[in-house]
Each structure stands twice: as C-alpha cells, then as structure tokens.
Amino acid sequence: MIELKYFERSDFNQLIDWIETPQFMLQWGGPVFDFPLTNNQLEKYIENANKEDADSLIYKVMDKETGNVVGHISLGRIDRKHKSARVGKVLIGDKSVRGKGIGQQMIKGILNIAFDELHLHRVSLGVFDFNTPAIACYEKAGFTKEGYLRDTVKNGDEYWSLLEMSILEKEWLEIKNA
Secondary structure: OEEEEEOOHHHHHHHHHHOOOHHHHHHHHHHHOOOOOOHHHHHHHHOOOOOOOOOOEEEEEEEOOOOOEEEEEEEEEEEOOOOEEEEEEEEEOOHHHOOOOHHHHHHHHHHHHHHHHOOOOEEEEEEEOOOHHHHHHHHHOOOEEEEEEEEEEEEOOEEEEEEEEEEEHHHHHHHHHO
C-alpha cells in the first residue's frame, strides 16, 4: 500500500537521483525541465503548489510498510471553474517496486484527490505512445483514449507522439463502486 504526501524540498535529491538520462527527463517532465534536473528547477516547480486553491498539487509516493519514497505524481492545471485537472510527472522511481501494482495505486490515489476531495468532473493525461506499461495502467484505472498527437516532442533525431487520455467523474464513480 502507498500514501501520497506533499513533495517538499527534502525530497529533491531523491527525485534528482531517479532522473538519470535526458530521454528519461523528457519522458517524465516534458519540455518544462532541462537535464540534468536541479534544485533550482524543482524550487520553481513547487513554488506555487500544494497551497489552498493552488492549480498544482505535487506528491511523493510513500510505501506505507517501509516508509520509503518510491515515486512521484502530480495533479496540475487544476481548473476549479471548469472542474478539470491533468495528471502528470508520474514516476515509480524505486525500480525494486516496479511491476507490483504501485502505478495502479498511485493513479487511484490521485483520482481520489481529484474526484472525491476536489470534486472535479474530468481528469486528463498525456503519455508517449511507446510507453505501453503506462498506457495499460491508465486504461485499467478507467482512462479512455481520446486522441493521438503525432510527433509532439523532439528527442535527438526522432520525434515522439503523445496519446491523450481522460476519465470523467461518472466513470470514476462506476469503477469505485463496482
């Protein structure tokens, strides 16, 4: 079991250690961050987050049994007027817990916050089309594929395409109450 707790300055070094390559940085952080990840970039990232009425909530993922930080996830672009938000920065950083259902727990945790605490109507995310384990995780959690954005990000000499997915409040309630 996991628990989502606010990401803080004391968590910076752990996250920096997990981001080992420019390609992984691009996959995790998109064009917002530059490799190598630095404290200054993370300061900017959390500057206006995790406050009342913030448009971004940023979490570290804690393993309840060990107390270790095993991952990272955020809920950004929170729009309280239109009742929507976007899941991002999803990372299971501790390689020893990958493949054990942690991703599914992380997504359910962030959706609990989005739908049950913030009372949102729609949550979206983007995932690169080659990340089949993540796509399967999101579909299992109830996300629906909405669109395909071709060649959205340049990585060296190649382009990566993005799959857009979302889940609506009523779909979340059906899954949660099943």
